[in-house]
Amino acid sequence: MNKNRSKEYDVIIIGGGATGAGTARDCAMRGLSVLLVERHDFATGATGRNHGLLHSGARYAVTDHESAAECIEENMILRKIANHCIEENNGLFLTLPEDDIAFQSQFVDACTSAGISTEIIDPKLALRMEPSANPDIIGAVKVPDGSVDPFRLTMSNALDAKLKGADILTQHEVVDILKDQDRVNGVELFDHAKKEKVKYYGKIVCNAAGIWGHNIARFAGVNINMFPAKGSLLIFGHRVNKMVLNRCRKPANADILVPGDTICLIGTTSERIPIEEIDNMYVSKDDVDVLIREGVKLSPSLATTRILRAYAGVRPLVAADDDPSGRSISRGIVLMDHKERDGLEGFITITGGKLMTYRLMAEEATDLICKKLDVDKKCETANIPLQGSEKSDETLNNVSQKVYSVNGITQKSAKDRHGSLAHKIAKGDENEDSMVCECEGVSIGEVKYAINELHVNNLIDLRRRTRVGMGTCQGELCACRAAGLLCESMEEPGKAKDDLANFLQERWKGMSPIAWGETINEIQFTSWIYEGIYGLKPDNN
């Protein structure tokens, strides 16, 4: 990467969330030279800490017509271009006895006017379609909601950008914005791996750092009025619902249950937090209690379903410029040309919005970048599928059949995770089939592929790519196996031990708010294995 230090990029994009990765892809597709920088790993901000709901827009139909219309349009596009990241489950908006059934017709009208198809379903039929729903429902409306895997979506965008020539740096944190008088011309980065500072130059710097965009703007000397809204979620270890379940009422706490893969998620709470706290995401006892209480109303069986983890993210909401009090917070997309707004050339911010609208956000940002650079190329991201999404299942099967001669589970899991890129998971010697993680079906080959090709720097990154350690493996033994493999690619085995300790700490953070039942048993067991038998310590060097 050294050779690039002197090179001037057309655009430097800050933030490896869906927005940043999507913008990098769009810019690269339009022929720009691109550098994408991320301080930790892909999808470690709001993108990796949300609900994964492929909104139909219905949730916003009554309160925010514009967002609703954006959602349904993007929903249809993502089904085409990001097929491997999406489950087309459909959703139900349920009316419970405690809710006002009159809201239902208002809701349906609003959906219709936003272009969202709805179907009012008799509660009895709804229960047959979705047996896990609360049997007391008095109303149900079907909408085209779905689930989206944000990790996969972000990775696919980043990989596609890379294939089209973009440079990508993870573990690189922007610590300053470089300026030449009234013009931004680069970034100063701190390389967390090498522990050193480096500078990169670009004609345009695009701030896509989500809520952290607040800090990035500060570095550039401009002010964005951000209002961090924390939301907490719970992941259940078993998929109780087939369809997305919503409450048919004005958006409130803990009223969406989203299924995905083998799990489901209830969320969210919403709480204003001070900007100083955005890096400190804990889930309180009260959050957990509210989520369970409300979740059980949607689907009673949640009361007896094991909770795997609790986590929280921060929505990057922005207050209107003319309203510093924050009363009129926009939930829509916010694109700022800081030349227009603050007289600072070469610097733009793209934020707000939703995961759902990342592509549209990228399109709008890239349009502006192109305009500034005087490049006349049309956006094609709505038409050209992402890497891994090519739809023909047949080719997919053929390819992966060739790749894996032996093991059906690994083959299927890897295909689910990497789409048509699964064929990249090299079949080297016979040992590549060996299982690292049994409950998630992760093989040595897949781990090696992730380490070599997918910017994996540590076990936590690896978990985001492969689901190693995501499941309920007793004692996280798979993490220990994976640590062994990762160790081979690290210069320092001592670092691999610390990495394992960090991984356990990170799991702990997600588990301790919900640690009762099987979870506390497992935590105790895991501690005995790693600390007791292995002699692992927080600091092993």
Next chain:
Amino acid sequence: MKFDNIIIGGGLSGLTCGIKLAEQGKKCAIVSSGQSAIHFFSGSFDLLGKANGEEVTNPLESMKSLPENHPYKRVGLDKIERLTNDALHLLVRSGLNLNGQADRNHYTLTPMGVMKPTWLTLSDFTSFDQKDSFPWKKAVILNFSGFLDFHTLFIKDGLKKLDVQAQIKTVSMKQFEAIRKNPSEMRSTNIAKEFDKENAIEEFAQKANVLSDGFDVVILPAVFGLFNKTIADKLKEKIEKPVLLLPAIPPSVPGIRTQITLRERFQELGGTYLLGDNVEEGVFENGRLLEIRTNNHGDIKFEADQFILASGSFYSKGIVATHDKLYEPIFGLDIDGDSNREKWFDEKIFNDQAFMHYGVKTDQKFRALMNGEPVENLYVAGSVLGGANPLKEGSGAGISLLTSLHAAEQILK
């Protein structure tokens, strides 16, 4: 069914207690629902490895500084030394070969390559006198190709810190071809089954001898001797260099063998061992437990003069946590622990966790408390007891062995 004593839980505590009572002529039954902690055993029985944040050299001496409600203190330090001898002899009589002494910890090497103090170590494993000196200079670490559960690089790194040069080599064995075909089968116990056969050992030893030429010591994963109790010794005889076995990812082969050895001893003494059966409830009268009922035996009641609860900690479901309480699931005994779940955890995983100290409350004689009153004939032993964090202290097996012997003595009095 009527017994003199019934023990709930067939882990280290239940078995120790059962062996002791059966040796004294008691008619005993052990009812155990499932696997116990010994399945994951490192190979070393810990007595006290750490006190006040310092590594312990003499456990008997350092016990004096433990808090008053610690199980060792409640057994009584005047009795502990004798009980440690009794425990060692009981284990040896049962057929285990052990090294170590209670007044001086020795060290074993962990798979992370660090030295850890402990009390008694199975003779499979190597005991070291000193924490920072390793008797060999050049080590070869051998692993089997396709075996992910042995961390050769971590070991090598640990040895480097002890000034030992290590080299990693891989061995292929045709015996493993079948298990390697199924990608999740390449695990310790399956390998151990192959090595239970003597010709596999013979063949492996030959390969190891070639590969260890020029080295002082051969390091291997502890996958020898699952059902075959002499095979680990045979291996050591056949390999020309000293052999150092280190634990692989659990389940632990020497641990399972230990469990089998103790269970067989109990059965040879006439004990009844019911595995896979869960004790569900008990019938009490006038502060006495009259009988218990189990899952598999429906209406058949189990009666005894005395009962011992050795049902383990959370991981064995000896105690259970829900979002709003802690409880003992069989009898609803009193719990020593906070019911507010916010108090259970520290946010850093490697800190001392409050929940690790939780357990069933007892009186001075280790009889279980129920609504504040002792149950006259229900004793509690092992990791279901509270008052210590055995992980942080390195006192797991010690607490189990000594409290079980103590409970047995109360009954035999």
